Amino acid sequence: MAGPLMRMPNGQMIQPQIVLLREGTDTSQGKGQLISNINACMAVVDSVRTTLGPRGLDKLVQDDRGVTTISNDGATIMKLLDIVHPAAKSLVDIARSQDSEVGDGTTTVVILAGEFLRECKPFVEDGVHPQNIIKYFREAAQMAIARVKELSVSIEGKDAEEKRELLKKCAMTTLSSKLVGGEKEFFGQMCVDAVMHLDQDLLDPRMIGIKKVMGGSMRESFLVDGVAFKKTFAYAGFEQQPKYFENPKVLALNLELELKSEKDNAEVRLSDPGKYQEIVDAEWNIIYDKLEKCVASGAKIILSRLAIGDLATQYFADRGVFCAGRVTEEDLLRVTKATGARVQTTVNDVTPEQLGTCEVFEERQVGNERFNLFRGCPGSKTCTMVLRGGAEQFIEEAARSLNDAIEIVRRAVKNAAIVPGGGAIDMELSRHLRDHARGIAGKGQLFINAFARALEVIPRQLCDNSGFDATDVLNKLRQKHALAGGEGANFGVDVNTGGVIDAYEAFIWEPALVKINAIGAACEATCLILSIDETVRNPRSEGADGQPIHAPGGRGGRGGRGGRGRGRGMRR
Structure with a gap:
């Protein structure tokens, strides 16, 4: 940017430059x-x-x-x-x-x-x-x-069957350009059925679960009118549990059901060695008390977001109860929405109103995976798509394609105007x-x-x-x-x-x-x-030796959060 004119000793008039931006900009x-x-x-x-x-x-x-x-x-x-x-x-x-x-x-x-x-x-x-x-x-x-x-x-005001058919046409148009376009009628119907299972006021897409299982053909994909999730990590005794129930009660927990003593780094000083057994017994009494209250609640299916250990698994198996620990938060949320169960952080005073139910619970083999299926849930506001395919990349793209089709059907339900x-x-x-x-x-x-x-x-x-x-x-x-x-x-x-x-x-x-x-x-x-007429790129900051300076833990930091700064990082 130019400043006012200045006269040099030789009489020449010059216009000095004012530097606004750093050198290298x-x-x-x-x-x-x-x-x-x-x-x-x-x-x-x-x-x-x-x-x-x-x-x-x-x-x-x-x-x-x-x-x-x-x-x-x-x-x-x-x-x-x-x-x-x-x-x-x-x-x-x-x-x-x-x-x-x-x-x-x-x-x-x-x-x-x-x-x-x-x-x-x-x-x-x-x-x-x-x-x-x-x-x-x-x-x-x-x-x-x-x-x-x-x-x-507008497709508003049509009867239910005609409206479903119109929504299916919208879904098929979307899927026609996707990898699963060859089966657009099959998947178009599945997308419409999935959206119709949702709460029609909210239409929350998170309530549609998509599970991917390699193997089989696309036509082997299916929709569950409830919740389906992959069998969780199982301890000894799991195979002895029943895998099929009709109209069971469902208890959803957010607590661990396993012995905690080995995890705690506590120091206990005893003057009487006989007292040690009392401490060990107390640990066992606490967990047995929890397990008894779970069974006494009348629940036949017990799910927890945290671990259910081998002791609890065997205890439930002996009493004809199914349990699954480490259920993902997303799956547990959809189970509670579908069955009506409420997540409990304690097993004390569990009332029948806090339990959920469904018509049928079963464990089913899908390809090489085993799935827990909750079907026929009362007032079900959720559903799950189980996708099959011959390759992982294919299934991933199929899931992205179906997500587009589901979004289109949702928008068509909310804004019932088509072109x-x-x-x-x-x-x-x-x-x-x-x-x-x-x-x-x-x-x-x-x-x-x-x-x-x-x-x-x-x-x-x-x-x-x-x-x-x-x-x-x-x-x-x-x-x-x-x-x-x-x-x-x-x-x-x-x-x-x-x-x-x-x-x-x-x-x-x-x-x-x-x-x-x-x-x-x-x-x-x-x-x-x-509207952009100028682009300004600021130079990177440099150290005294001319090397670029990065924040601690950046690309040069060997130790992550501020390591020794080798390579392209800050030199000491």
């Missing part, structure tokens, strides 16, 4: 920086572009620990990519926000944001001020969202914005037309990923959508034949909320990146 600004940010975002988009749609391909991502993930879920891929460019990280944020807000459409939102930026690039290169573009892009996004709401069809998929809604929005742009004078017409062109990227990418001629299909779609009276508004890409199809009639549906959120988030990310 990297600053980039102006049009070049903006175009650089746009290019970085477009490079990120190209990495997920081919995963869109039913014919989309998967990505294999390997992290620094050698863990590999195969997925075509946009949010998963964006999270696993180690993106270092500061502007491109905004695309990761919108993918995550779409995933948390809606559950699906993560690839769509990233591709839309990238295409908006691609359309902006020529304007920026020609010297158009970014704020002009931002103004009209926001206006176009608001119009597009309003049009989606106009075109949406045609297959790029139909995108083409209709594009046509609507083009028509509107004709009535705008000045540069705004160009910007809204650019926004409308960008929306066509979804059907174009569906064609590219399916191996069809995108230009030919888009021309057919433009022709259909240009029909008067909105007769062609439901036509989208037919990924099976490479033609066009009435997406609504073909039951290719998606919740309106997915498209509304995707357009809004993509537009916000675009406006954010366009």
Whole structure:
């Protein structure tokens, strides 16, 4: 930054420089920086572009620990990519926000944001001020969202059976682009059944458990109308316990049922050696008292978040009671929700109201694992999916796919409005914005037309990923959508034949909320990146010897929390 003019002894006038930033600070600004940010975002988009749609391909991502993930879920891929460019990280944020807000459409939102930026690039290169573009892009996004709401069809007010069928169609549309797309009808029905088991006021997704068991085919997956969890760590005596009950009482605990004396590092001084036996007997009396009270409560199934030792296991087996210790907190929470049991921290004064129940409890072999199943729970507000598959990576991706489908069904239940998929809604929005742009004078017409062109990227990418001629299909779609009276508004890409199809009639549906959120988030990310005109990278702090200084326990600390600082760490 320049200061006031100064006169040198030789009479020359100079303007001294004022140093604001530390030496080594990297600053980039102006049009070049903006175009650089746009290019970085477009490079990120190209990495997920081919995963869109039913014919989309998967990505294999390997992290620094050698863990590999195969997925075509946009949010998963964006999270696993180690993106270092500061502007491109905004695309990761919108993918995550779409995933948390809606559950699906993560690839769509990233591709839309990238295409908006691609359309902006020529304007920026020609010297158009970014704020002009931002103004009209926001206006176009608001119009597009309003049009989606106009075109949406409500499934509210349908009878229960018809509504389940409509929700199944939404789930199948989501699953068609996933690895389990070949069995989308089977899993679509499972997702709808799972959501319908939840409390319809809360629709808490945590109440749907997903368990993965390697081996078998996808068709061997099943839904439990209650809770299922893997057999916990078992002590001697476990095999003697009964593994099947009808209408049992369930006691849920949060305390240990095992001898504690060996764990305590206590010192006891005795003047009389005979007193030692009394201390040992006291330990046994305490645990036997607890076990007797558990059995006296009338419970036939005893679950605890903490350990149930070998003594307790054998004691319960002798009395025809089933027990399981070290049940995970998530599984115990779902058991209490399903059976109505309340978690106890003491076994004193356990009343019948604190016990839960279910119609059937059984232990069942699933592949190489044994599962404890609670079925037919009263007023069950939870359920469990047990997924089968031939490979671990396949099951992991199946679980991610089903999570997307479950989220879509949840959103469709809460916001019962759907729009045609297959790029139909995108083409209709594009046509609507083009028509509107004709009535705008000045540069705004160009910007809204650019926004409308960008929306066509979804059907174009569906064609590219399916191996069809995108230009030919888009021309057919433009022709259909240009029909008067909105007769062609439901036509989208037919990924099976490479033609066009009435997406609504073909039951290719998606919740309106997915498209509304995707357009809004993509537009916000675009406006954010366009509003950046300078990037400043501060230099890393360095020690007296020029070596970078890291916080204690950082990359250089051999001892973790402040080790001896070898390697790239702080030198002593």
